[in-house]
Amino acid sequence: MGNPGNTSKRLDRLANKLAVLAARRARPAGGFVSQPEPRSIGLYMRGKQLVAGNILLAGHLAEAPGRSLWDFSAPDAFIAEAQGFAWLDDLAALGTRDAVARAQDWTWGWIDRYGMGRGPGWTPDLTGRRIIRWVHHAAILLQARDQAQSAAFYAALSRQATYLARRWRSAAEGLPRFEALTGLVYAGISLIGMEALVVPATEALAAACNADIDAEGGIPTRNPEELLEVLTLLTWSAGAMTEANLAIPPAVSQAITRIAPALRALRHADGELARFHGGGRAVEGRLDQALASAAVRAGATPAIAMGYARLHGGRTSVIVDAAAPPGGRAAWTAHASTTAFELTSGRRPVVVNCGSGASFGQAWRQAARATPSHSVLALEGVSSSRVGRSGEVLEHHAQVTASRLTVGSEGTDLYLAHDGWLASHGLTTSRSLTLAHIGRRLSGVDALTALTAEARRRFEDVMTQTAMAGARFSIRFHLHPEVDATLDMGGTAVSMALRSGEIWIFRYTGPVKLDLESSVYLENGRLNPRPCLQIVLRGEARSFETRIGWTLAKAKDTPLAIRDLEGVDPDIPPEK
Numbered sequence: 001m002g003n004p005g006n007t008s009k010r011l012d013r014l015a016n017k018l019a020v021l022a023a024r025r026a027r028p029a030g031g032f033v034s035q036p037e038p039r040s041i042g043l044y045m046r047g048k049q050l051v052a053g054n055i056l057l058a059g060h061l062a063e064a065p066g067r068s069l070w071d072f073s074a075p076d077a078f079i080a081e082a083q084g085f086a087w088l089d090d091l092a093a094l095g096t097r098d099a100v101a102r103a104q105d106w107t108w109g110w111i112d113r114y115g116m117g118r119g120p121g122w123t124p125d126l127t128g129r130r131i132i133r134w135v136h137h138a139a140i141l142l143q144a145r146d147q148a149q150s151a152a153f154y155a156a157l158s159r160q161a162t163y164l165a166r167r168w169r170s171a172a173e174g175l176p177r178f179e180a181l182t183g184l185v186y187a188g189i190s191l192i193g194m195e196a197l198v199v200p201a202t203e204a205l206a207a208a209c210n211a212d213i214d215a216e217g218g219i220p221t222r223n224p225e226e227l228l229e230v231l232t233l234l235t236w237s238a239g240a241m242t243e244a245n246l247a248i249p250p251a252v253s254q255a256i257t258r259i260a261p262a263l264r265a266l267r268h269a270d271g272e273l274a275r276f277h278g279g280g281r282a283v284e285g286r287l288d289q290a291l292a293s294a295a296v297r298a299g300a301t302p303a304i305a306m307g308y309a310r311l312h313g314g315r316t317s318v319i320v321d322a323a324a325p326p327g328g329r330a331a332w333t334a335h336a337s338t339t340a341f342e343l344t345s346g347r348r349p350v351v352v353n354c355g356s357g358a359s360f361g362q363a364w365r366q367a368a369r370a371t372p373s374h375s376v377l378a379l380e381g382v383s384s385s386r387v388g389r390s391g392e393v394l395e396h397h398a399q400v401t402a403s404r405l406t407v408g409s410e411g412t413d414l415y416l417a418h419d420g421w422l423a424s425h426g427l428t429t430s431r432s433l434t435l436a437h438i439g440r441r442l443s444g445v446d447a448l449t450a451l452t453a454e455a456r457r458r459f460e461d462v463m464t465q466t467a468m469a470g471a472r473f474s475i476r477f478h479l480h481p482e483v484d485a486t487l488d489m490g491g492t493a494v495s496m497a498l499r500s501g502e503i504w505i506f507r508y509t510g511p512v513k514l515d516l517e518s519s520v521y522l523e524n525g526r527l528n529p530r531p532c533l534q535i536v537l538r539g540e541a542r543s544f545e546t547r548i549g550w551t552l553a554k555a556k557d558t559p560l561a562i563r564d565l566e567g568v569d570p571d572i573p574p575e576k
Contacts, residue, residue: 108149318442337374470540481531
């Protein structure tokens with residue numbers, strides 16, 4: 001018998017070819033019925049770099065002034081980002097004559113090379129993403145174009161819409177499907193002759209909301225940045241419907257209403273998202289825009305959202321991964337980060353997770369998913385959740401066995417325990433966190449405990465196998481690259497200076513050794529990982545219970561209110 005997977009792939013390729021053939025026969029749209037307001041946000045400096053010929057996409061830099069974007073031989077991630085046309089946002093943000101010329105040249109270059117259905121960009125999600133940008137920025141794209149060029153533009157849009165109407169179902173559930181359906185909604189609302197797409201597109205979008213967004217506004221991947229992208233797409237679709245005097249399906253409105261409070265819970269004190277399960281801090285300004293567009297009245301921020309616990313006091317926020325890693329299709333991108341946390345003071349991130357290494361290659365991607373890449377306790381050489389034989393899918397998940405969030409006299413208390421090393425070592429891992437009400441002190445206790453007779457027998461086996469060396473562990477606190485940290489008090493503490501002028505002090509108690517070591521901050525859109533530091537406590541669990549206490553506290557002479565300083569963002573290489 002043949003391989004069912006290969007048969008499915010052949011059928012999918014055949015369906016794609018048939019959809020492309022149908023797209024080539026599509027009747028060109030006669031123009032725009034209505035054009036939604038351009039809602040996508042770009043970066044002025046990125047626009048300047050694109051005009052200068054420094055093209056930074058998906059962490060890969062192509063430097064070639066005057067060359068077409070479509071002439072580069074580049075990694076798949078670069079090509080996918082180019083085909084999605086999000087770079088149009090940056091050129092529109094710049095808005096100069098050169099920026100408009102570059103946007104037009106690259107767009108009609110794409111039409112000439114790929115517009116008949118060829119090339120890597122003919123997938124449902126990329127096609128949806130591309131349609132959205134073409135509609136958003138049609139005003140600058142069609143500026144001073146002649147009749148033949150305009151006709152080519154509308155014909156290419158029509159082919160993409162026809163293709164998408166046939167192929168959106170093949171988009172993966174989650175963000176790719178929302179991108180495809182939002183593009184289809186835009187095409188149906190905006191283009192003369194495509195009105196028949198509106199009803200099926202909006203119905204499918206409503207069904208996707210019901211299927212993929214849970215009652216608390218979360219999504220299966222537990223990726224905060226992906227949740228933001230979903231909300232952004234839904235608000236764009238809803239805005240386009242409103243402008244076209246169409247009713248917004250209740251399922252879409254209700255999904256927006258559910259997601260907005262969840263995102264507020266995942267938002268740090270600096271206004272940016274927590275970085276977990278492959279998500280980054282998101283495009284600058286995107287979170288504010290999405291929440292404003294959602295128009296959901298800000299009530300009390302939930303303490304738990306999408307499996308994350310949020311502690312907040314004064315100028316300080318702490319966001320903790322308080323659930324098991326996601327399963328199903330999300331297990332391909334899940335991280336072994338249960339009980340890891342991030343801490344932000346005012347506008348300054350202090351303790352972080354390394355982030356997603358996906359844009360830096362497979363080795364970085366896999367390393368970033370491991371427990372030591374997060375600010376949490378890890379046994380030496382063994383992540384709390386582990387990939388299976390495929391080397392890709394997170395199959396052995398740490399399950400949270402206890403969870404309590406209470407408000408006490410000293411501050412907000414969070415207690416979590418998980419069984420990530422119970423089967424292998426007989427140890428249950430717990431973390432207690434208390435954030436003071438005024439936000440100047442975070443106290444923690446990390447423990448490894450053999451709770452039952454069976455667990456103690458397993459731990460005794462481990463002790464025998466290691467010649468009584470026990471279970472080696474480390475507790476890591478990865479620091480943001482802008483945190484200047486030094487060992488202090490004879491090596492018993494770490495002093496951390498923020499660019500705002502704040503000073504934080506880290507201290508600990510228990511049988512561990514304190515070190516300050518190098519680490520990396522993996523940020524989407526950068527050329528290379530950013531070097532940073534990490535605080536590391538190392539020890540050995542040799543008894544049925546090992547407890548390590550620690551504190552992160554502002555120095556006593558740090559004022560209650562302090563003025564944040566503007567920093568320089570080295571995200572983009574300098575102009576030449």
